Amino acid sequence: MIIAVLFLNYINFWRSRAMQLTMENPKNTKSDNLSFSRNHPFQAKVLKNINLNGTGSSKETRHIELSLKGSGLSYVPGDALGIVPANDPELVATLLEEMGWDEETAVLINKQSETLMLKEALTTYFEITLLTKKILQQAAAFTENEELQTLVLVENATQLKEYCYGRDLLDMLRDFGPWKASAQEIVSLLRKMTPRLYSIASSITANPDEVHLTIGAVRYTANERDRNGVCSVLCAERVQEGDTLPVFVQPNKHFYMPESPETDIIMVGPGTGIAPFRSFIQERAVTEATGQSWLFFGDQHAASDFLYQNELEKYQQDGVLTRIDTAFSRDSDQKVYVQHKMLENSKELFEWFENGAYFYVCGDKERMAKDVNEALICVIEKEGALDREAAEAYLKDMQKQGRYQRDVY
Structure with a gap:
């Protein structure tokens, strides 16, 4: 009962704050695309909140669908959504x-x-x-x-x-x-x-007036106390369908799809790093992009942690997703990660690079992104018959062209 009252107070606080800001600036109306922002978030209704992980998983990953109806907010694949928790x-x-x-x-x-x-x-x-x-x-x-x-x-x-x-x-x-x-x-x-930012996991073209998120609940023990992620556990435990969350769109100018629908794309997104690539794939499905797409996905167990498995396999059957390579690190004696799958397919990867493919990586900054970067250099070094310095220069040139993009955290 106490938790429910506190949460109601939280919602009422943001509602009253929104009304106050609108009164202060009459131009801030719902039809104005600039009216909702970091300092003036929109109260988005929760349409769906489900756990993507199966029985026996050590993780809890929430798929959350929010309504943007009446907000005037829009976004493009690669953008983030801010939540004020x-x-x-x-x-x-x-x-x-x-x-x-x-x-x-x-x-x-x-x-x-x-x-x-x-x-x-x-x-x-x-x-x-x-x-x-x-x-x-x-x-x-x-x-x-x-x-x-x-x-x-x-x-x-x-x-x-x-x-x-x-x-x-x-x-x-x-x-x-x-x-x-x-x-x-x-x-x-x-x-x-501070608001928490999450990579948007949907295409507004495919889902008008909606935005979807993929959020991993953060729980751990430190210094003899159980700790929870402020926003992730709010979403996992205290936000129900029908509730609202204060949100705003955060554009990401450094993570975007190729201008041409004919361009090939390679996406590396283990765990919740799949989020922006779900957006990419949905967008390419609706726009009927002709370029090839290759997804590397990884997590702990195939049986319980293959996020969006049915969706992704359906996209592959329909030809929207050309190829999927998966790495489930706890399903074998030796831990296999996405970078290992990249190295296994080095010849094909390099051929895609040579044909102008864009390469994207999303997820853990400290370990995964570094390992993927190292694997990229190894692929270029081996298949391009280059020394280390030349391989690094090749990758830097891809970055300059906007063909190597990272959304890491």
């Missing part, structure tokens, strides 16, 4: 209890002297799941805790950075009390909630 009401309740704060205390939230009740501010306005060096340094003024006073010393910058990683506001308040600070003084240390 709300914090976990249970985490907010724990913070209030830990500090003995009155949830109905009015607090200033910005330099314009706007105020919100403390619970609402912690739920909808402030970032409470991330710590920064600046927050800890400023918080040191509100406690005599010797451990914190030592931690924020200049010579301990490395330890301070390590402490921030994987910890949040609740950790700080528990670790370094007792505190001689009001709720206002503590929230004044916090940053405004």
Whole structure:
């Protein structure tokens, strides 16, 4: 019941904020394509929210369909959708209890002297799941805790950075009390909630007045506490069909389809990295593009983690998707990833490059994208009979031409 009330307050906050901004600027009407933005999000109704993963999967990937009807918002394949999330009401309740704060205390939230009740501010306005060096340094003024006073010393910058990683506001308040600070003084240390951006997983040409997302729920344990992704778990656990989410379109000028429908495309999108390529494929199906398309997809298990399998196989049967190569890393003794599948098909890949194909990669920045980049260089080196330096130059030339594009995070 408490969670439902908090979520209703969250929705009402954004509705009232939208009405306020519209009154401030009469030009901001629903028919105006510029009226909804990062600072003035559209309340998009949730049409569908399902788990794409099958029984036995260690993952939870949500397919979410949102209505854009009446918003005037539009997008092209490659763009992202921003969601302005709300914090976990249970985490907010724990913070209030830990500090003995009155949830109905009015607090200033910005330099314009706007105020919100403390619970609402912690739920909808402030970032409470991330710590920064600046927050800890400023918080040191509100406690005599010797451990914190030592931690924020200049010579301990490395330890301070390590402490921030994987910890949040609740950790700080528990670790370094007792505190001689009001709720206002503590929230004044916090940053405004930042929207979360997700690659759009649909074509508006194929799905008028709709936008689809592919969101992996982030859950992990760190420093003896269970942690949840702010937006991903909101979508996985607390947003039901019929609810609304505050959204805006974020154009991506660096990730786009070829101008010519005759151009071949190669897409590497393991896990939720499939999202923009679902958009690409839908768009090419509707526009009846004649260029070939090749998808590399990977995840843990074929039986439970082959996202959009039926859709993709149908596109292949219909000739929209020329080829699919999959890598399921936990289905064999040796872990096989998308870059391994690329190397297995190096001859064909290089032929596609030579014929002018565009190459796209979407997904994990730290490991996958680096491994794919290395595999690309190896393919070019081997099949082009080039040395390492020349292969890297070949790839850089593809980038300059806009034929090697990355959407990594």
